Amino acid sequence: MTLLGRDASRRRHQGKMQDLGFELMPLLEIAKEILPPDVANTLREAVEKAANSRRGSPTSSYWYSLESKPRNILEEVIPILRAVVPFTVSEECIGVDWWLGMLHPPYAENFPYGLHRDGGRNPVSGNIEGPSLSTVLYLTEVDDGALAVYSGEPDSIVGDIRYAFPRANSFAMFSGELLHNVVSRKSIIGIDSSTPSSGVRLSVQYNWWKFRPGRGNLGETAADYSAEIYPELLSGV
Template identity: 40%
Template sequence: MALIAHTAQALPTETLDQLRSAVARATRPEQLGGRSPYHYTFWYSLATPPRNIVEAAVRDHLVHHIPAEVRTAAVGVEWWLGRLAPPYASNFEFGLHRDIGEDPETGALDSPMLSSVMYLTDVDDGPLMVFAGEPSPEAQDREFVFPAENLYVTFPGHLWHSVGNRADVRREPPAAPEHRERLTVLVNWWPYQPGDIAAEPMKQVAAAYDGSMYPELRAAVASAQISS
């Protein structure tokens, strides 16, 4: 069974351009004051209007690229932004990772139904690696995908994953990409809103988006609505 599902050309060109520009501006190191965008995740209820261009992309486009059973059961998504400069694997501070959240009714930790990555740029390294079982450099039961502009990738939310490097998958380098920054929007699909208690190094988990952080995303969706 395939671990990773792919959707190429997941967003209309205009939406992709607006989203990439907004994420690039919002995640500039000087804009974040040394903070990492991986430390902040936000909650979007699918029953409510989008508050920024990320949520608009989820509601209008990405929801159509997930399995029907997930689309039926999901009440909302947890989303956050990613930005890595080369060497991508070395700069991904979390290393191996598995998505988890707290069930507010039981207090138990659980994983989302589906984890996903929306790639906004091409890069020449930094593949997403997903492991079927316990992760290790020698694991054979794994799959990988290289970032490609407008590629949307989904995988079961309980699986371990990481940002690797080309040596990990022994692939020849692709053609020189247009971009060097690895820009992504990461989206977890949940059947309930996970609790917002965060353990280090996370600073904020599944919190309500009020526009005080990443105002560039809110301005982008307002601009898109005006132009349409």
């Protein structure tokens, strides 16, 4: 039995039963305690070692076909994540591109992408398009560097904003065409702006696609992956 253990089939069934259709998905949805605790701890340790190695390109993501055998621990947990994404996404997407996220304070200032939409080139149309779904798996907990997701343009009076502070073993989901950013705690109106914790903000981003995208607006998207890039992630496979 793999690290997925006994939870994958149960969670997949729950995901199907709770399907409301992607168009009805909230602006930002959070699933808590998404992974079994031992798996979450193993994943956090492996990702921290891999991120600290600085071997992979910080502007590259790596492609995983949903029909392929997992090549590392990040890909081994994808069936658990797939069980809680909207059913239409789970059924229609053919693959996921993933990359590591590690930020030290000040998190918002150190976030390299700023306000952006995820995107990659559609091989058929040639246009830059967003994924069906953008998701973030948080591996550590900090009280700053919140994910901000916008329903419209941030400088418009029309629209809504939702925030998610990193909480270990939580899984954030939002439409792949929405603008988003990492923001400072003190910039959020209505919350305590006291001095936050200063630990490492560790995450893995998974974008869900109906096609394998080409180079996007943030760098090399869905690049080929080999075990030599992050050997630290092989544990548990």
